[in-house]
Amino acid sequence: MPKYFGTDGVRGIAGVELTCELAFRLGRAAGRAFHPRRVLLARDTRLSGPALEAACAAGLAEAGCDVSLAGILPSPAVSHLVRTGKFELGSVISASHNPPEDNGIKFYDPQGLKLSPQEEERVEVLLDGVPPRGRLGSVEPWPQAEDGYRDFLLRAATGLSLQGVKLALDCAHGATARVAPQLFQSLGARLTVIGREPDGSRINATGAAVIEPLQALVRAEGADLGVAFDGDGDRAMFVDSRGRVVEGDVLMAALAPQLHRSGELSARAVVFTVLGNMGPERYLNDQGFQVVRVPVGDRHVSWAMREHGIELGGEPSGHLVFGRYAPTGDGLLTALLTLRALQRADVDLASLVAPVPVYPQVRADVRVHDRTGALQDPHVKEAIEAARALLGGKGRLLVRPSGTQPLIRIMAEGEDEGRLQRAVGLVQDALAPHRAESVEESMG
Structure with a gap:
């Protein structure tokens, strides 16, 4: 079992458990383990991000990799751009929903998937020791990353119009703080946004992991819907017009039959983690769907979806994977596809999820x-x-x-x-x- 890697990369208190020295060694080891020529590196808004980014980039460059710096960008953007672009490896400096003092490093393979435990072990065995000298790679900014990600999202949500929709967003002061408001405004939504300042000292003070501010905002503004993202943008949590939270397993159960009818799901099956509520599972069973259970973690969801040919899976926490469009959880993609499903069905969120029972x-x-x-x-x-x-x-x-x-x-x-x-x-x-x-x- 890997010593440093957990369920979502390497995480720890920045400067204490996750030091620049360790970030350098992780970057160098990943470069030596997988020999990527080109690597895309991004981060969230944490104050420790620039230092850890520089250290990781230096390690990758010492291993001979050419590193493109995307700056602040949601994690799923890196997954998408690696899978579809000129890169053989992706890396993100982020601790997702963890508090501001934490940070982390995770890697994406050429398919846009997070590393398997076996691949993580390949990195760890190369952490120590001095590698042979060789070509030094380059480290350069790559400012077009955000535009490439936004274009992908708009293509995935073809046909969606948010004209007249009053939408409340919580960007958690994180990686979606810039791209999310621009994206939804471009589709015509009337926006009210909190957590929109990219502020590493307040990352996750609100957002998907602290949903109460969004609930209050939806009620106060009379919004049609609220969406909260987490610090690195791979989660989306929803709040209906009455301020009630809709968790990911409930949302998947409500969406799956509709997506199957529209041809966006080929298999009558959904992947849940062990945390998924029994109510949505029984609802799906009654609708003729199989539910496959996996351990906690969106990478387990992604692997099971690929293994069984399933195109929808996720967790109650808002990590939802729409396999037809992306191999990992993506909060912005989840929000867009959910809004399009509501538009096509001509219902609000509360009505969509009303038939799905939830056990205490x-x-x-x-x-x-x-x-x-x-x-x-x-x-x-x-x-x-x-x-x-x-x-x-x-x-x-x-x-x-x-x-x-x-x-x-x-x-x-x-x-x-x-x-x-x-x-x-x-x-x-x-x-x-x-x-x-x-x-x-x-x-x-």
């Missing part, structure tokens, strides 16, 4: 010192079994380590909310000796 969920995050050690504790294991027994056959419990933060994530789902609370509480109590700081709990 209780979720809690427990910050711990050691994720692996906490889950290996016999008392924690006993508590998990007791919680599952409490739910019986009328619910399910998922306890897992976060792949990107020092958290144990707990989720219970079923019909009896009181029983769900008790089940989650059993696990929280057992994790108390391992707790680092705080516990966050929510109802879903």
